[in-house]
Amino acid sequence: MKIDPHLFSAKFPDQCRLDLCRSRCCRFGVWVDIEEQKTILANQELFVPYLRPEARDPETWFGKTEKDPDCPSGIAVETQEVAGACSFYNPHHGCVLQKGAAEAGRHEWAIKPRFCIMFPLVVSGGELTVDEDMKSLWCMKEKNRTRPILDAVRKEVEFLFEEEEVRRLNAEEEPLPAVKARAIR
Numbered sequence: 192m193k194i195d196p197h198l199f200s201a202k203f204p205d206q207c208r209l210d211l212c213r214s215r216c217c218r219f220g221v222w223v224d225i226e227e228q229k230t231i232l233a234n235q236e237l238f239v240p241y242l243r244p245e246a247r248d249p250e251t252w253f254g255k256t257e258k259d260p261d262c263p264s265g266i267a268v269e270t271q272e273v274a275g276a277c278s279f280y281n282p283h284h285g286c287v288l289q290k291g292a293a294e295a296g297r298h299e300w301a302i303k304p305r306f307c308i309m310f311p312l313v314v315s316g317g318e319l320t321v322d323e324d325m326k327s328l329w330c331m332k333e334k335n336r337t338r339p340i341l342d343a344v345r346k347e348v349e350f351l352f353e354e355e356e357v358r359r360l361n362a363e364e365e366p367l368p369a370v371k372a373r374a375i376r
């Protein structure tokens with residue numbers, strides 16, 4: 192996997208503020224790997240109690256399937272938008288996939304899609320980069336982005352990536368990230 196030098200200078204808020212962002216990133220659903228879809232379906236007893244009533248029918252959960260070389264399996268499936276939000280979003284609980292796993296004593300991200308854990312990092316064209324397209328989100332507005340992004344998402348990176356990739360990211364990050372990034376560009 193290639194690493195975009197922008198990662199070493201980009202910023203993110205110091206902490207998530209759900210009271211300000213209102214989880215707008217969950218408004219449209221997300222693309223998940225087809226293997227993640229299987230994991231979600233196999234663990235539905237964990238999260239069904241937390242779904243909104245209008246999203247209880249499993250037929251509403253997933254939509255189109257497409258080839259995607261950035262997915263480990265090569266195939267992505269969309270989670271559908273139901274009544275203005277991802278089928279797995281509940282304003283009282285946030286992501287029900289996370290809520291259900293945590294309540295059952297599993298890791299909070301055990302069945303949550305990789306793309307959602309990773310945001311605002313994204314793998315695009317085989318390169319790990321920052322999703323700078325969603326500028327209208329609270330966390331992506333310049334004035335709120337005060338903390339080096341790799342520091343802000345360290346826990347997520349360590350959960351998602353192989354040791355070797357985490358080492359590469361940490362090694363690049365240390366010496367004056369902004370200067371280093373300019374040098375690489």
Ligand code: SF4
Nearest residue numbers: 217277279280286307
């Ligand atoms: S799967 Fe969960 S985190 Fe991802 S968009 Fe849907 S509600 Fe949000």
